[in-house]
Amino acid sequence: METTMNFHTRKWVKPEDLNPNQSLFGGRLLQWIDEEAALYAIIQLDNPHVVTKFISEINFISxxxxxxxxxxxxxxxxxxxxxxxxxxEVRNKLNRQSILTIDKLVFVNLDRDGNPVPHGKSAITYVKDRFPAM
Known part of the structure; x- marks a missing residue:
């Protein structure tokens, strides 16, 4: 399994993302995480039909x-x-300060009718490796 975390998505905290304490609203951050995890699952499972099944404890750090x-x-x-x-893991891009961790997010692979279906995957793959070199 992959040993290092890849940070592909960056977000800029804007006024509309703030809570009454003038910090990032947790619900907005969870929305961004769920979307990022769904995209990761779609790419890994090579199927646009995936759903969030489970999210474990969410640890807000800063x-x-x-x-x-x-x-x-x-x-x-x-x-x-x-x-x-x-x-x-979510962190500050500039100072690397940890913001949030979630130990477990589970997504399920579905068929076109919304039923769980085996995906046949057992290891991380990369899109660049699925196509012949040009």
Whole structure:
């Protein structure tokens, strides 16, 4: 399994993302994480039909403020028959301060009718490796 977390998505904390305490609203951050994890699952399972099944304890460590640039890291930790388990870390892009961790996010692979279906994957793959070199 992958040993290092990849941080592909960056977000800029804007005024509309703030809570009454003038820090990033947790619900907005969870929305961004769920979207990033879904995209990661879609790419890994090579199927646009995936759903969030489970998110474990969410550990908020620090509160980003307006103007901060954050980055979201997702890493696969296990492949089940129909599922993909990942973990997540969010950190400040500029100073690397940890903002949030989630130990377990589980997504399920679905068929076109919305039923769980085996995905046949057992390891992380990269899009660049799925196509012949040009």
């Amino acid at each position: 509160a980003p403020k307006q103007g901060d640039i954050i980055e979201i890291g997702i890493m696969a930790t296990a492949f089940g028959t129909t599922s993909l388990t990942m973990k997540c």
